[in-house]
Amino acid sequence: MKLLLTSGGVTNPSIRSALEKLLGKPIGECAALCVPTAQWGHPMCGPASVRGLIAADHDFRHFTGLGWASLGVLELTALPSIGADRWVPWVREADVLLVDGGDATYLAHWMRESGLADLLPSLPDTVWVGVSAGSMVMTPRIGHYFVEWPGATDDRTLGVVDFSIFPHLDAFPTNTMAAAQRWAAEIDGPAYAIDEQTAIAVVDGFVEVVSEGNWTALA
Numbered sequence: 001m002k003l004l005l006t007s008g009g010v011t012n013p014s015i016r017s018a019l020e021k022l023l024g025k026p027i028g029e030c031a032a033l034c035v036p037t038a039q040w041g042h043p044m045c046g047p048a049s050v051r052g053l054i055a056a057d058h059d060f061r062h063f064t065g066l067g068w069a070s071l072g073v074l075e076l077t078a079l080p081s082i083g084a085d086r087w088v089p090w091v092r093e094a095d096v097l098l099v100d101g102g103d104a105t106y107l108a109h110w111m112r113e114s115g116l117a118d119l120l121p122s123l124p125d126t127v128w129v130g131v132s133a134g135s136m137v138m139t140p141r142i143g144h145y146f147v148e149w150p151g152a153t154d155d156r157t158l159g160v161v162d163f164s165i166f167p168h169l170d171a172f173p174t175n176t177m178a179a180a181q182r183w184a185a186e187i188d189g190p191a192y193a194i195d196e197q198t199a200i201a202v203v204d205g206f207v208e209v210v211s212e213g214n215w216t217a218l219a
Helices: 013-023 037-041 047-055 076-081 084-093 104-114 116-122 177-187
Strands: 002-006 031-035 070-073 096-099 127-131 164-166 191-194 198-203 206-211 215-218
Touching: 002 013, 013 127, 013 198, 013 206, 031 084, 037 047, 037 076, 037 104, 076 104, 084 116, 104 116, 164 177, 177 191, 177 215, 191 198, 191 206
Parallel strands: 002 127, 031 070, 031 096, 096 127, 164 191
Antiparallel strands: 002 198, 191 215, 198 206
């Protein structure tokens, strides 16, 4: 699987160019599935924000509103009850999974429970575009700073990549570089702090930062 791990989506021409390079064709020719699941695990999200994601409202113009050839919904909490024979073909037929933010530990839980986590290694040509928690879920840990789901036993996520991500740098008063440095001390491993104009592309283990904004590698 090819990864485009963002903080705020496809927010500038550089990130868009990186996305189309991963896709191998224009966005307008690609079939997308959006995954709203992480939103249910975060107290700041709910029915209105999920509706906005699915409807590709203005707030999601850099994500579901990019002009995909088709846009469907993959709700992970439903998958265990309908069987893999039904939903796995939907995923295999998609060019891209658009995985929204919320709580990354909740998302990781449902990726495992649904079977999607196990399916990912068999999708070498599929592109995963994450926003916030949708990106962080691919990392080994998110730090307790970002855990909002009461059911989380720790801050561990899937570990598909070997670095962690501090998103929304300077987008909120609490997400300062000083906060990122304190967070990185807890993570105790490779990490990046990225703003809304930055993405991290990962293909076959090769990592490339794509940015028209601010980012910092944190040891």
